[in-house]
Amino acid sequence: MSKLNLVQAINQALRHEMERNPDLVLLGEDIGRDGGVFRVTEGLIERFGERRVVDTPLSESAIVGAAIGMAAYGLTPVVEIQFMGFVYAAMEQLISHAARLRTRTRGRYTCPLVVRAPYGGGIHAPEHHSESTEAFFVHTPGLKVVVPSTPAEAKGLLLSAIRDPDPVLFLEPAKIYRAIKEEVPEGEYVIPLGQARVVLEGKDVTLITWGAMLHPVLKATNRMAEKGVEAEVIDLRTLSPLDSATLLKSVEKTGRAVIVHEAPRTCGLGAEIAAQICEEALLFLQAPVARVAGFDTPIPLPKMEKYYLPDVDQIVEAIEQVMGF
């Protein structure tokens, strides 16, 4: 084991899987000689060559579209979209084709591909570099959506995503690419998709989050612990399919839920989670479900970003609100 940040953990996962699977091909812009704009693929072209680590033309739709054809043919393509804000050019490929190929051919063709993209705010990046629009993809039947929250999680989830027989969107929170280091198991380390993680056990309130937001959520629970509130924290890990059972079990225990995400509030994934809690666990609730989310505005440019992204204070406030209801 060694202490790695998220970038290094993903790099290690890709390296591990490329050694194992000779049909694994990486496609993306600047991922080869440059090692990716965040250096996630650094050193891979030297190890595996330009046949398997392909610097493509600047062409998101064709990158994803070609990956669909490759996957159907029998390769294992792993695509990097440079920033989530640039994935929209490939939306048609993802929604109309990748997500539908298996079912529209009744299983004759499948599409085992992974699209990786850095996502989320908090890195003071230019316009269109801080998007958090995971809900578009969660809303798309046939896609899986995964967001890791720590380096070890990233490795374990990425290996599962690559081995998954269906298309997976793997969203990497750019804010924590280098912010956290932790022990990452070397070699084989797999975390199954579709299973949320109870990061912290508690009896008073359930905090539901994913990705970079896990970290302010954990800070908020520290503060609440000082006030005697024992929060349970759930890291969703896989946004689609959602591990509803784990969420509901926790809410049934605590009777209170706060959902935290940086994506815009309206029709964000929090809305679906709140709806499921109301449908399945209403009689356990001791307070209305609360959401801490981004505003329904485009994420601002860096100078105003901090006014947009949920922070520890807002999370603490929401917990106090549901505790005091």
Added chain:
Amino acid sequence: MPRKVIKEFKVEWFQILDESGNVDRSFWPGSDPITEKEIRAFYEAVVLIRTFDEKALNLQREGRLGTYASVKGQEAVQVGTASALHPSDWVFPAFREPGVSIVRGLPMKMIYQYWSGDERGSAIPEALHDFPIAIPVGTHIPHAVGAAWAAQFKNDPIAVATYFGDGATSKGDFHEGLNFAGVFKLPIVFVCQNNHWAISVPLSRQTASATLAQKAIAYGFEGIQVDGNDLFGVHVTMKRALEKARRGEGPTLIECFTYRLSDHTTADDASRYRSSDEVAAWKSKDPLVRLRTFLEREYRWSEADEAALRKQAQERVAAAVHEFESTPPAEPSAMFDTLFASLPPHLVRQKEILKKRIEQDGSLHVKEKG
């Protein structure tokens, strides 16, 4: 010299069998001639496709088929290209290629099934390396590019063909796909069926280019325009392009100059936007008639031969219709079964909900016939 010509390009046009059914033998491939047996098989396929197509239109009018996109007038492109493919080659059609699919060996029943609104029509048999129909225009072009790339990666000695219309050449995926194919020198043939109309939009509104073939030049490979109603010209061009691809010499764009004699689909009325004179002019270039004229001249094709062939085609199509209409309907819950390799819990629940609804509501019960 401050100004000089740094590169010049040309676009070739190719034809073997002219509008009157005459063959220009100087273009006839000497080492690999098209045999009489092949020519007869071409004509059989053209007649079969025409019969299949007319039947589809009738079935739609009778309410036995949903919306259908007719291929009438484009049979030479489809037979000429598909007959040049090897079974191991991969094919990525758009939505107006029933002719290609029939020549490739897709059961006609499945094409009817698809246009009747049954996903099982896209459950391509394992033996065929053909993708199902792609409705969003041009979006399948990158898939074909990806398959060609995978074949190159695996050193498989195959080629990939993808089909699309003139409208698709305005789409980003066309340009992105061709660009990738050029950059990575992929074993692929792009077959553009320039039928002059994208629903109501004429070619002049798709592009200011003199030809569609020339678009390949911008991507660094050969583009050629061929008379798309000349089955021989199409076949020879396709064969050359496929061989070139298999030799690792990269992609080709073939613009097949043809015409959609029918409406865009059964939901369209082409008389709203194009003149009957124009249609009549193209009817006189009908690829079926042209080939038949050639057969009459060269092989003494008779009325009796024609009648026998038509009868045989009608019988085959009737059998396909019967097979299509006597297939029991699919289980409605099949909509869940192949969404993922294994069904996640929320979909297991939704599938149960559907099953319960069907159990409780007699009007939703699956009937014996579709």
